[in-house]
Structure formats: C-alpha cells, structure tokens
Amino acid sequence: MSIVKNLPFEWLVGLRYTRAGKRSGRNSFISFISLISMAGIGLGTAALIVVLSVMNGFEKEVTTRMLSVLAHVEVFDLRGAMPDWEQRARQAAANPQVRAAAPFVETEGMLIRDDILRPSVVRGVLPSAEKNVSEVGERMREGSLDTLKPGQFNVVLGAELARALKVKVGQTVTLARAQAPGAGGAMQPRVRSLTVSGIFEVGHNQFDSGLAFINISDAEQLAGVAAPSGLRLRLADMQRAPEVARQLKQSMPGDLFMRDWTSANSTWFAAVKSQKNMMFIILTMIIAVAAFNLVATLVMTVTDKQADIAILRTLGASPASIMKIFMIQGGLTGVLGTGFGIALGSVLALNVHIIVPFIEGLFGMHFLSKDIYLISSVPSDLRLSDVTRIGVISVLLAFVATIYPSWRGARVKPAQALRYE
Incomplete structure (x- = not known):
C-alpha cells in the first residue's frame, strides 16, 4: 500500500x-x-x-514426417549413375556433420492390382544402409525392410497405397514402367510382378500413398541401369543441410549435384x-x-x-x-x-x-x-x-x-x- x-x-x-x-x-x-x-x-x-x-x-x-523418409542431403552424379558410390560415401563421411550414407535408385511406374492402377515412386534401397538414413524401418506396420532380398523382387508399400490397391503381405502387384520406343515409335510398357513383403506408415499421405521400396539390385534391373543413382545422407543437424551441401560440393571431386531437404521441398x-x-x-x-x-x-x-x-x-x-x-x-x-x-x-x-x-x-x-x-x-x-x-x-x-x-x-x-x- x-x-x-x-x-x-x-x-x-x-x-x-x-x-x-x-x-x-x-x-x-x-x-x-x-x-x-x-x-x-x-x-x-x-x-x-x-x-x-x-x-x-x-x-x-x-x-x-517428411524427414522420416527423405534424406537430409542427396548426392547425384550428373553422368546419370554412381558406380563408385562406396568411395563417394567415404568422401562424404569426411564431413563431421555426415552420420550415414546409403545408395539408392529411384524410378517411377504404375502399380497394378486387378483393375486398380496407382502411380508410384519406386525407390531401390540397400536395406542394411537405408536404416541409417531414414526411419522407414521403424515405421513398418507389417514385415520389414530386411525382406527386400536381391533377386526376389519383393516390395514394401505405403499403407495408403496398399489400401488403395487392396493388397496384403504375401500378395502380388504388377509394376508397369514406360520403356524406350519400340518398332513404329510406340512406347512399350515394361511389366514386372512384385510380391508385397511389408507395409509401412510414416503418417505423411504423400509417401504413404505413393512410395514403394524394393531392393537396389532389383531396381537397377528394372530401371535398366548398372549402378545407383546417387547417395542419401543423414546429418547430425538437419538444420545445417544447406550449409553441408555447399561444403560437400566443394570437398567432393567430380561433377556432382547436391540437393538438401529444404530445396527439395522449397515450394x-x-x-x-x-x-x-x-x-x-x-x-x-x-x-x-x-x-x-x-x-x-x-x-x-x-x-x-x-x-x-x-x-x-x-x-x-x-x-x-x-x-x-x-x-x-x-x-x-x-x-x-x-x-x-x-x-x-x-x-x-x-x-x-x-x-x-x-x-x-x-x-x-x-x-x-x-x-x-x-x-x-x-x-x-x-x-x-x-x-x-x-x-x-x-x-x-x-x-x-x-x-x-x-x-x-x-x-x-x-x-x-x-x-x-
């Protein structure tokens, strides 16, 4: 008072x-x-x-949720393939921010089940390395990434994609991809049967409804390439991804292209x-x-x-x-x-x-x-x-x-x- x-x-x-x-x-x-x-x-x-x-x-x-699937930084070889990906991974690991690296092959196609068609991004991964750069292995509802064995053409689907195709683990889907023009200049589809060995759910509709994983060697065969498309990197601090991408561009020799997660989703x-x-x-x-x-x-x-x-x-x-x-x-x-x-x-x-x-x-x-x-x-x-x-x-x-x-x-x-x- x-x-x-x-x-x-x-x-x-x-x-x-x-x-x-x-x-x-x-x-x-x-x-x-x-x-x-x-x-x-x-x-x-x-x-x-x-x-x-x-x-x-x-x-x-x-x-x-996006970063549970996306890499913090992606490294591409402008030649279209990266046959020396293991050497590139060691070069990237020299940066103290890089915690893990994994090769990948990415292609697009149409997944078909009976009369149901769904466009999808099919990503070929090395299961043992993929677990270090994404959380897909921890978001499995059924099966696991370890079921993606080379030569078996197994596929792991997003939960919404599997629901749309009405498939369960153990059933098959057909992947149709466009191939180079054949006789007469017409585009010929390339078809391959895949066995569903797992279903994941990250809680992001874009990935749950349009992403599928297969083994990297199977993806190379389907895409008609002999080496991975590039590397996916996991960083200690994802907020420094643009800075680390610039550092890797300067430190890694060769004609490489770096894309961090902020620029990949800039829009x-x-x-x-x-x-x-x-x-x-x-x-x-x-x-x-x-x-x-x-x-x-x-x-x-x-x-x-x-x-x-x-x-x-x-x-x-x-x-x-x-x-x-x-x-x-x-x-x-x-x-x-x-x-x-x-x-x-x-x-x-x-x-x-x-x-x-x-x-x-x-x-x-x-x-x-x-x-x-x-x-x-x-x-x-x-x-x-x-x-x-x-x-x-x-x-x-x-x-x-x-x-x-x-x-x-x-x-x-x-x-x-x-x-x-």
Whole structure:
C-alpha cells in the first residue's frame, strides 16, 4: 500500500480513472467500454497466439514426417549413375556433420492390382544402409525392410497405397514402367510382378500413398541401369543441410549435384511461411481494432473529466502531466488486456490436442482431411519468441491508441472547463 502512495500523482490519478466509477452511471459506462476494449485486446492476442502455435505445430509435424523418409542431403552424379558410390560415401563421411550414407535408385511406374492402377515412386534401397538414413524401418506396420532380398523382387508399400490397391503381405502387384520406343515409335510398357513383403506408415499421405521400396539390385534391373543413382545422407543437424551441401560440393571431386531437404521441398515451405505471415498480419489487425477502441474510451473519459483536468491544471499540473495520466490509463488497459490474452492463448495452445477432439466429437465434424492437409490431427507448437513478439506489438498498439486522447486532454483550458461548474 505504501508503494502505491509513493507513486507520482500522474500514476495515482491514472490508476483511479482505470477503476470503475461509483459516483455516476456515466463513469460506470466509460469503465464498461474500457473493459470491453481490454477484453478485445486479450481475445485478439489469444487468437493470434493459438493460430501461430497451430501453424508452427503443423509445419513441425509435417517436416518431421517428411524427414522420416527423405534424406537430409542427396548426392547425384550428373553422368546419370554412381558406380563408385562406396568411395563417394567415404568422401562424404569426411564431413563431421555426415552420420550415414546409403545408395539408392529411384524410378517411377504404375502399380497394378486387378483393375486398380496407382502411380508410384519406386525407390531401390540397400536395406542394411537405408536404416541409417531414414526411419522407414521403424515405421513398418507389417514385415520389414530386411525382406527386400536381391533377386526376389519383393516390395514394401505405403499403407495408403496398399489400401488403395487392396493388397496384403504375401500378395502380388504388377509394376508397369514406360520403356524406350519400340518398332513404329510406340512406347512399350515394361511389366514386372512384385510380391508385397511389408507395409509401412510414416503418417505423411504423400509417401504413404505413393512410395514403394524394393531392393537396389532389383531396381537397377528394372530401371535398366548398372549402378545407383546417387547417395542419401543423414546429418547430425538437419538444420545445417544447406550449409553441408555447399561444403560437400566443394570437398567432393567430380561433377556432382547436391540437393538438401529444404530445396527439395522449397515450394511447400515457402507456402507455409507465406500463410504464417498473412495470418499474423490479419490477426494483428484484429488486435489493432480492439486497441483503437481505447481511443473512444479515452475521448469519453477526457470529456467527462474536464473539470478534474482544470482543477489539476490550476493546482500546477503541466500539460505533459495531464497527457501522462491518460496515457497511463490507456496503457494499463492495454497491458492488462495483453496479459489476459497471453495467458488465455498459451493455455489454449498447450491444450489444443484436448480441445479440438472435444469440439470435433461435440459437433460430429473433422477439421483436417488427411488427403488435403497430409495429417489428420491438429498439432500445436507454442514458441516463446512468438508470444514475446505478439505481446510487444499488442502493448505498442495500445499505447499508440492513447496518444490522440491524451493530447486532447492536455489541451483542455481550465477557464472554459470550469465555466459551467
């Protein structure tokens, strides 16, 4: 209590004006509008925190699932094949960031089962090495990558792909690939029967519905090549993939092409970043609308308190002190509203995994379609940097909203204000 009494008089008056008035209905009405402005700032802040957290979670979840299949860096020989892949793997391993390397052959074709056709990417891998550069071996629902023996033409399918083809482990599918033009210039399909020996599910629809694995020697035979297409590398820190790709380009001899996981999916990451920026701008406008409601509140307060302002001026208060009083009143409203919004938004963002299923069950709806959004649940990733940025912007907008009413209050002339008192 003594701390409050020792505050400058501008703070004491500003705090008094912030509280609900008890002497008249007009004061109570003004305080009610101030409370609405505070709630608006809080709800806008909370909405922005929740939306950005969900978008961060979406990006993080999809990236994690993508990288369970994708390599951090891919190395290609521009000659079209890499017969000396083991030597290349040793050269790449000289970089301290490279943890593992595995050869691969990638081709495209049509998987056929009865009258069902599905386009697929067929990746030839060396099972013992593939386990070191991807998590497919850990995401097997049935079978394992070890069933991909050379010469047996076994295939491991994504769960959605197997479901679409209506096949189970032990059954066969047909792979049809385009071959060089035959007599008359017509494209001749190359057909091969494959036995399903496993089914994986990484939780990313793009891979679960369109990727299949076979042994690398079988893939070379199907693709008509004598060596792997390149190397897939796993790094200690995936965030340094672009930097490591540049280092490998300089350190590894030969005509090589490096592709890191960010450039391989640059369109998707650019789209997510663009959406986050647009949502931030749009929801910041909502906070701005709520913050500038303070203008109306403070203008009404200034009009109502003209006699008080005049008395303070006659007692020696300067125009700057009067301006400070109303800036303190509006600023406190903004700070309290922002604090409320940060608390509410943080609680909601941390409990999205509970709240969203409850709402979906209550209304019998589903927010995310796996076919469209790649994942079916709503993730959340609350970041301190986002909360800090949102809080600072919200408070700044509230203080900006106080400038005009405070300036107007400082211009009140004591003689005119007291004329009819």
